[in-house]
Each structure stands twice: as C-alpha cells, then as structure tokens.
Amino acid sequence: MTERQAADEPTTGLRERKKQRTRDALLRVALELFTTRGYEHTTVDEIAEAVEVSQRTFFRYFASKEEAAFAVQEMVESRFVAELLVRPARERPFTAMRNAVLYSWNTIGEAIEAVVPVELHMRTYLMIESTPALLAAHLRRSTELEERTARIIADREGLDLDADPRPRIAVAAFTGVMRVTGRLWGQGGDTSMESIRTLTELYLDHLEPALAADWRAPERTPGVPGTHGV
Amino acid sequence: MTERQAADEPTTGLRERKKQRTRDALLRVALELFTTRGYEHTTVDEIAEAVEVSQRTFFRYFASKEEAAFAVQEMVESRFVAELLVRPARERPFTAMRNAVLYSWNTIGEAIEAVVPVELHMRTYLMIESTPALLAAHLRRSTELEERTARIIADREGLDLDADPRPRIAVAAFTGVMRVTGRLWGQGGDTSMESIRTLTELYLDHLEPALAADWRAPERTPGVPGTHGV
DNA sequence: CACGCTAATGTCAGCCACTGACAGTTGACA
DNA sequence: TGTCAACTGTCAGTGGCTGACATTAGCGTG
Numbered sequence: 403m404t405e406r407q408a409a410d411e412p413t414t415g416l417r418e419r420k421k422q423r424t425r426d427a428l429l430r431v432a433l434e435l436f437t438t439r440g441y442e443h444t445t446v447d448e449i450a451e452a453v454e455v456s457q458r459t460f461f462r463y464f465a466s467k468e469e470a471a472f473a474v475q476e477m478v479e480s481r482f483v484a485e486l487l488v489r490p491a492r493e494r495p496f497t498a499m500r501n502a503v504l505y506s507w508n509t510i511g512e513a514i515e516a517v518v519p520v521e522l523h524m525r526t527y528l529m530i531e532s533t534p535a536l537l538a539a540h541l542r543r544s545t546e547l548e549e550r551t552a553r554i555i556a557d558r559e560g561l562d563l564d565a566d567p568r569p570r571i572a573v574a575a576f577t578g579v580m581r582v583t584g585r586l587w588g589q590g591g592d593t594s595m596e597s598i599r600t601l602t603e604l605y606l607d608h609l610e611p612a613l614a615a616d617w618r619a620p621e622r623t624p625g626v627p628g629t630h631g632v
Numbered sequence: 633m634t635e636r637q638a639a640d641e642p643t644t645g646l647r648e649r650k651k652q653r654t655r656d657a658l659l660r661v662a663l664e665l666f667t668t669r670g671y672e673h674t675t676v677d678e679i680a681e682a683v684e685v686s687q688r689t690f691f692r693y694f695a696s697k698e699e700a701a702f703a704v705q706e707m708v709e710s711r712f713v714a715e716l717l718v719r720p721a722r723e724r725p726f727t728a729m730r731n732a733v734l735y736s737w738n739t740i741g742e743a744i745e746a747v748v749p750v751e752l753h754m755r756t757y758l759m760i761e762s763t764p765a766l767l768a769a770h771l772r773r774s775t776e777l778e779e780r781t782a783r784i785i786a787d788r789e790g791l792d793l794d795a796d797p798r799p800r801i802a803v804a805a806f807t808g809v810m811r812v813t814g815r816l817w818g819q820g821g822d823t824s825m826e827s828i829r830t831l832t833e834l835y836l837d838h839l840e841p842a843l844a845a846d847w848r849a850p851e852r853t854p855g856v857p858g859t860h861g862v
Numbered sequence: 863c864a865c866g867c868t869a870a871t872g873t874c875a876g877c878c879a880c881t882g883a884c885a886g887t888t889g890a891c892a
Numbered sequence: 893t894g895t896c897a898a899c900t901g902t903c904a905g906t907g908g909c910t911g912a913c914a915t916t917a918g919c920g921t922g
Contacts (some may be wrong), residue, residue: 417889417898445878456901461880534772541771542764545811570812571838576807581775582800594918608801647869647918654870675907686872691909 425463427453430518432470437525441471441533468539471530474514474523475540478545481506481513486554495555495569499576500606507599524593531588541581548577579609655693657683660748664702667755671701671763698769704744704753705770709742709777711736716784725785725799729806730836737829754823761789761818771811778807809839 414422431452435444446467450457464470486502493501512519530536552573556563563569583605587598644652661682661697665674667699676697680687694700716732723731744750760766781804793799813835 417892421890421899442643446880447878454915458881458902459900467879467881473883482735515671537775538768538772542768545767545771567812567816567835567838570816571809571835574808574812575805575839578804579801582797586797586800605797608797609805645918650918651870676909677907687908688873689871692870697908824919851901 407479424459426452426456426517428455428460428463429470429473430522432464432467433474433518433522433526437472437522437529439535441448441467441529468536471526471536472539472543474526475530475543477513477517479543480507481510483547483550489556489574495559495572496576496606498558499551499555499573500603503580503602504599507595511595527584528588528593531585544577544581548573551577555560556559560608576606579605654683654685654689656691656747658685658693659700660752662694662697663704663748663752663756666701667752667759671697671759671766698766700768701756702769704748704756704774705760705773707743707747708736708740709773711740712777713780713784716781719788721788725789725802726806726836728788729781729785729803730833733810733832734829737825741825753810757814758818758823761815774807774811780802781807805839806836809835 407472426447432444435452446460446620447457449470450460453460460470464473482502486498489498489502511520514523530540548560552570553563555573556566556569559569561569580602583598583601587593587601590597658679661681662674665679665682677687679700680690683690690700694703709822712732715736716728719728719732728756741750760770782800783793785786785803786796786799789799791797791799810832813831817831820827
C-alpha cells in the first residue's frame, strides 16, 4: 500500500477510480441519449463511442442496455427497503410501507445527484414509463421489490409468508396504487418531487375507502377526490 | 364466388383456410417448443423449420417471438372484458370485477381448445411466469388490461376517469391481488382450473380486511387464512 | 380454361443486442 | 523494475427482426 488513506474514507486506487469514472460516464451518456433521441433509437455503439470505449466494455459494466436505464432506479428501490426495515414495530403494515416511501424520498435526492443530475433521472423515469420495452422491465422489477417487501412485512408481523396470504395481498394492493401514482405523476405536467409526494399521500389515503365504499353514496372519508386534476 | 356457403357459417376460401392452418401450426409448435426446451432456448428458425415455412413467414403471422407466447392469453383477456361489460349495473365495482373473472372462466376452456389443447395453455402460463423476459411482457399487458378495466368501471359508475382517481385505485388493488393469485397458483402443484378458481375467491375475499385489520388482533372476517398451503 | 391480379411466401442482405475467445495494455505490489 | 492480474480491445458469431424484391399460388374474369 503506497498511498495514505483516511480510515473512514478509503481512497481507492487509481484503477478503481478509473473504473468508477468510466461507469459514470457510460451511465450519464446513456441516459442523456436515451432521453433525447429515445431508448430504441440509441444504439449501444453510439453510447460506447461517445465515451470512447469499445462496445464490449459497455457490456462489461452493464449486463444489458436495459440495465443502464435502470441503474438509478435501483438506488431508489434499495433506499425504500432500507427505510422500511427501520420503521417502528408499532406501525401497522400499511402505515409502515406508506411512511417508508415518504421518508425515503426525503434523502434520496442527494444520493442520486452523486451519480447523475436529479433532473436527468426524472427525465429517465418519464422515458421508462413511455417506452413499452422499459415499462415491461420496470413492472417486473417492481414485482421483485414487491416480493422483498412482502417478506419484510411478514417478518415484522411474525407471520409465515408461505402460509398466510395477507402480507402479499396487502403489499400487492399497496404497490398497485403506487404504480398508478407514478403513472399519473408522469402524465401530469408537474415533475417536481413535491407533486409526487402529494399524489402518493392522497392516493394511499383513498385505497381503503375506494374498496369498501358505495361510490354512488356521498363520500365518507379523507381528502377531496375529483379535484386533483394532475 | 364459386362455392356455396351457409349464411351463418361462412366457408372461407382455400386461401383463408391455409392461412389459418399455418398460423395454428406455428402457434402450436411454438408453444410446444417453448414449454419443453424453454423460451430462450427456442429459436424462431426452429419453429419455422418445424412447420416448414421460412423464418420470414413466422414474422408475418406474429410481430415477435413474444407475441406467439401470448396469443392464447390474449383470448382469455378479451373474454374477461366481454364479461365485465355485461355485469349488471347494480353490482358494486369490486363485485363486478370479481364476478367477471369467475364467470369468464366458465366458458373460456372450449374457446382455447379450438386453437390449442388447454393443457398446453396451462403449461404456457407456467412458462410465462417463470421466464423473466415473458413475465415482464405479461405484466405490461396486464397494465394495459388494467387501464381498459378502469375505463369500464368508471363508465359503469358514471365517473370521469381523469378527474376521479378511485376507479384506477380500486382496479389497481384488484389486479394486484389477481397477479399474486396467479403466481401462487403457478407455484402450487395443482394446475387445475378449479384450484385457481378457489384461490381467486379466497384471496379476493381477503383484500378488504387485509388492508383494514390489525393483524395482531384476532381475525374478524371471512375464510381461514393460514391454512391454504397451496 | 387461360389470363391477369393480388395476396402469401421465399430469398437475401443488413441492423442491432449480446457473447465467447483471445490478445494487448496498464495499474498494483513485491 | 519486473511480474501478475485486472481491464480493455478486437474479432467472429448467434439470434431477433426488418425492408426490398422476386416467386408462387388462390381468385375472379373474359
């Protein structure tokens, strides 16, 4: 070991740093091209060429073109999981999931910025939602996250995931609503962090009554549906 | 018009019949190969060769390899939509969806058999669920169906889909549970039609209480969770 | 029944995502 | 400074998919 390094901030070797730079560059360029010319109209060769590496190198950093598109999303999801794991045991399952989502959004911004501009990530999300192939991948990833979430919830409640269907059911309904929220947020004009936050709270609060209520009778619970007009 | 034809059973020309046979053959062979060697390990060339047509012809019948895998699923979904459209107006949204699913399964069997053996379709469904690329496509298709469903529900209730979030929320929760049901059915050993029917009823009945209940308190509603062990 | 029209199919060339194999280059570390 | 291992480039090849063009074969007409 030639160079000195702080104990809490391990200065990695040149090799590591170079790798990191290459990866960041590939990611940034990929997302930039994806969001401007469109995912399908961007070839891996173009990305590689812009970063001045071979196409083969791209595939050494990302298993697929698709994986590059989801690199940031990946971070967001692990943040949610981390937050869910530290939710106090007293919270009911649904509340815990709800809070985990809302709290994780408090801090995710900076983490993203360390890799790519947040604004680029927002554009990327919109692109994912509007590109069939990526939407499909996104949904599959959501399902995987759903399974992890169900497992965590089951553990919290001390239930056996394979014997009791309730965790999976609740989580399925929860993520279903989250998906709808994400989609409507994307369709609306306001792409800010606050707007998705507001929408999330609003919609989650509507889930229970939406299932139970007689919609033709007067409203009986929270919020003011019919006025959000995103 | 050279040949005579019954008014209610239009005997199509030779051309049409040939096309139909080619399509059926391609579909049957494709599903058979997919379910035996696996989707990824089956090339379009192999399918085409087995039916003795060119690869180009395959792509004239199916826009993609994927489309062939979902051809039957497509039928099942339109059956659900048709059933939902004729549900009596008095039924509440959730009940209408629930009944549409259950009723559509009463008759779909024969319709499938007209194209491929039902047993082959069941195997295909299991393959879709266990093949990542197809699972992704399946989920995307489900989302599209979800949107159509939400529109129908909104119409039934006389609501504006873009102003009132409740239809989409309820439908999202509903299809979320349906997806879980399908997955667990696939994981279980019983691949019969009855078992998926039973599971569906059971799980849908659990949705509402699953969201509202305090799981640590004694059960308060239907069924006997913790004993299904599929 | 021969004819032309057109739909269905075959053939060919080519793009693009992705992979394995092998060779060259360059940090890391003694 | 030299050796090792990691990183990268090059090349050839597979498989999904498409456009262009030639060929075949139902179909209706004279």
